[in-house]
Every structure is written in C-alpha cells, then in structure tokens.
Amino acid sequence: MNATVNAASSHGAPMAPRRWRVHERRAETADTVTIVIVPDDPSQAIDPPRPGQFAMLSAWGAHEIPVSYSAVEPSIEHTVRSVGPASEAVFELRVGDPLGVRGPFGTGWDLGVTDDRDVVVVAGGIGLAPLRPLVRALVDDDAARGRTSVLIGARTPAEVCFGAEIAEWSERGLTVEVTVDAAVPTTGPRWHGRVGLVTRLLDLVDVDPRRTTAFVCGPEVMMRASVHALGQRGVGAESILVSGERNMKCAIGHCGHCQLGGQLLCRDGAVMPASILGPLMAVREL
Numbered sequence: 001m002n003a004t005v006n007a008a009s010s011h012g013a014p015m016a017p018r019r020w021r022v023h024e025r026r027a028e029t030a031d032t033v034t035i036v037i038v039p040d041d042p043s044q045a046i047d048p049p050r051p052g053q054f055a056m057l058s059a060w061g062a063h064e065i066p067v068s069y070s071a072v073e074p075s076i077e078h079t080v081r082s083v084g085p086a087s088e089a090v091f092e093l094r095v096g097d098p099l100g101v102r103g104p105f106g107t108g109w110d111l112g113v114t115d116d117r118d119v120v121v122v123a124g125g126i127g128l129a130p131l132r133p134l135v136r137a138l139v140d141d142d143a144a145r146g147r148t149s150v151l152i153g154a155r156t157p158a159e160v161c162f163g164a165e166i167a168e169w170s171e172r173g174l175t176v177e178v179t180v181d182a183a184v185p186t187t188g189p190r191w192h193g194r195v196g197l198v199t200r201l202l203d204l205v206d207v208d209p210r211r212t213t214a215f216v217c218g219p220e221v222m223m224r225a226s227v228h229a230l231g232q233r234g235v236g237a238e239s240i241l242v243s244g245e246r247n248m249k250c251a252i253g254h255c256g257h258c259q260l261g262g263q264l265l266c267r268d269g270a271v272m273p274a275s276i277l278g279p280l281m282a283v284r285e286l
Contacts, residue, residue, distance in 0.1 A: 014252050017058060017100030018044045021155030022093050023075075028161040032069060032081045032126065033091050037101065046104070048073040051111070051133035052243060052271040055103030056251050059089035066248040066266075068130035069104070079129035081160060105251040107271045109134040109215055109241060117213045118146040120205060120235075122226045124153045124198055124218020128161055130243055131217050138171050146214045149175040149205045152224065153198025156180055167262040177201045198222060199229040216274075224281050227274045237275035244269050244277050 024036035039045050049055075049072045053250070057078060058064040062087040071077035082091035093099060111134070119138060123131050150169060154160045157180055170176040179194040179201055184268050194201070212235050216226045223242050230240055244265045246258035253267030261280040263269065269277070 004158070014102060014105075015250065017056070017064075017102050019098055020044075020101045021054055022095050022097050022099065024067075025093070025095055028079060029081075029159050030046060030089040031083075032079060032159075033159060034079045034129075035090075035093060036071075036075045036077050037099065038076075039100065042244075043049075045186070046076075049076070049104035050108030051137060052108035052130055053106050054130075054248075054251075055101055055105065056248070058086070058100040059093055059189040060098060060100065062089035063171045064100070064102070065090065066108075066245075068193070068243070068270075070132045071136070072133045079126065079132075081126045098223070100130075102251060107265055107269055108161055108270055111137055113239075115214050118208060118210055118212050119148045119214070120202075120207065120214040120219070120230070121148070121150045122153075122198060122202075122214065122216045123151070123232075124222035124226075125155065125159065126161070127216075127218030127222070127243070128152055131215060132162060132165075134215060135169060139169060139174065146211065147175065147206075148173075150176070151198055151201040151205070152176070152178045153218070154180050154202070157193070175205065177204055197225070199225050202229050202233065204228075205257050207233045207235065207259065209236070209239075212239060214240045215242075216240060220245070220281055224278070227278050229279075238273050240274035241271055242274050242277050242281075243271050244281070 019040045020037045022035050023038045026034045049069050054066050054068045056064040057067050065086045067078045070079035080090045082088040121131055179196050182195045214230050216223050227240055246265045248266045249255045249257040251266045253264045258265040
C-alpha cells in the first residue's frame with residue numbers, strides 16, 4: 001500500500017496530529033509489536049518517509065511518543081516496544097483502531113554515503129527497527145556498493161525482532177550475525193547462536209577503514225561502545241552515523257526537551273555523524 005504525496009498534510013500544521021488507523025498488526029516479541037498504519041482520509045497520505053526519520057504517535061487519550069519508521073514503503077510501519085503508559089497504549093492498539101500521527105520529522109540515514117563503500121550496520125535491541133528500512137534499501141540496490149554486514153545484538157533470543165526477514169537478508173547475500181547477552185538467562189527453545197556483546201561481532205567482519213561506512217542504533221551505552229570499537233578498527237567518526245534518542249515533545253525544535261549539547265535531536269538528528277554526536281553521548285547525563 002503506497003503512501004501518496006500530500007506535502008501540505010505533512011508540513012502545513014506540524015503540531016496537529018492527523019487521524020490514521022491500524023491496518024495490520026504483527027507481534028514481534030512478547031512486548032513489541034509492528035503496526036502498519038494508513039490515513040483515515042486518503043488526502044492525508046504522505047510521501048514515503050526517509051529511512052531513519054520518526055513520527056510522533058498517540059493512542060487517543062494518551063501522550064505522544066516518538067517512534068522511528070520501521071518500514072517506509074510499500075507500507076508505512078512502526079515497531080513499538082511497551083515500556084510505559086504511552087507506548088503501552090500504542091502497543092495495545094488493534095486493527096481498525098485510530099491513532100494520532102505527526103511527522104515525518106528529523107534527518108534520516110544517508111544512503112548516498114554508501115556508494116562504492118562497504119557498509120556495516122550495528123543494531124542493538126529495538127534499535128534494529130529504525131535500521132530496517134536502511135537494510136531493505138541496501139538489499140534492493142546493492143549494485144553500487146561493496147560488502148554489507150548486519151550485526152544484531154539482543155538481550156535474549158526471544159527479543160530478536162524480524163526473525164524471518166533477518167534470514168531473508170542472509171539469503172539475499174548480506175553478511176548477517178546475531179548475538180545475545182550472556183548475562184541474561186534464556187528461556188524457550190535452546191539457543192545455538194552466538195553469545196556476547198554485539199561489538200564482538202565486528203571481529204567477524206573484514207573492516208577496511210578506507211572504504212567503510214557504518215550505521216549504528218540501539219541503547220546509548222551500546223552505541224558508545226560500537227563507535228569506540230569501529231574507531232579502534234580505523235573507521236573515522238565522520239563515517240559512522242548514529243541515531244540519538246532523547247525526550248522529544250514538539251519534534252520541530254521549539255520546546256528544547258531533546259537538547260543534547262548544542263544540538264536539538266528532533267531537528268538536527270536524530271541521525272547524526274558520530275563526529276558530532278559521539279562526544280555528546282560520552283558525557284553521562286548530558
């Protein structure tokens with residue numbers, strides 16, 4: 001289901017939520033769901049967002065939350081983990097239920113920097129969701145770049161999202177590695193895969209720092225460690241793109257809730273080079 005163009009609805013009233021509905025709902029894990037959303041009014045449809053952008057979502061009667069797009073075409077999808085009252089309200093939505101949508105907002109993953117380059121994608125937990133549209137684009141158009149490696153970390157095997165699609169990426173020629181946290185007891189089917197931090201997966205990738213671009217998204221501590229590990233392998237901070245996260249409220253750079261140093265992540269990010277965002281993430285509680 002393609003999202004058609006209507007620039008006015010996207011940008012004419014950025015603080016006014018538009019009414020969309022849940023068209024499809026897929027459980028990813030026990031506390032994570034992917035929803036496919038469509039506008040109530042076809043005239044409120046939007047251009048496909050850029051991979052890495054986000055929207056402000058709200059179940060009626062609940063606060064808004066920023067949620068990255070986990071797919072941008074042919075359908076618009078968001079993957080939501082229930083971690084608080086607002087995200088739980090979106091998580092609980094069923095097919096046909098309405099929700100408020102503002103966006104898209106923010107910068108996105110710059111696919112242009114991957115031309116003639118090797119690509120390393122490093123995802124931690126739910127951070128795989130904002131990276132999913134990027135990986136899909138890389139799968140669909142791999143003629144202009146070198147090797148693509150997708151490294152995925154999760155706390156437990158049961159918390160790995162998009163399992164069937166991850167297998168498809170591997171079948172389509174990407175190098176895909178998945179690891180789980182050794183410190184967390186696992187339940188369910190026995191895990192026969194790798195165990196350890198996602199940064200250890202970089203040892204399995206032949207990283208040529210002269211021609212590598214990296215994309216990183218996940219918990220802040222994981223992103224700091226990944227930027228450091230890539231830097232140890234000679235990848236420059238300007239060649240590492242990361243997606244920051246803060247308490248976004250207005251999403252248009254007015255309220256200042258998402259300020260990090262001199263940056264407003266909703267406006268200047270959320271995707272930024274590690275040369276800019278890395279030093280800010282290194283300062284705890286900034």
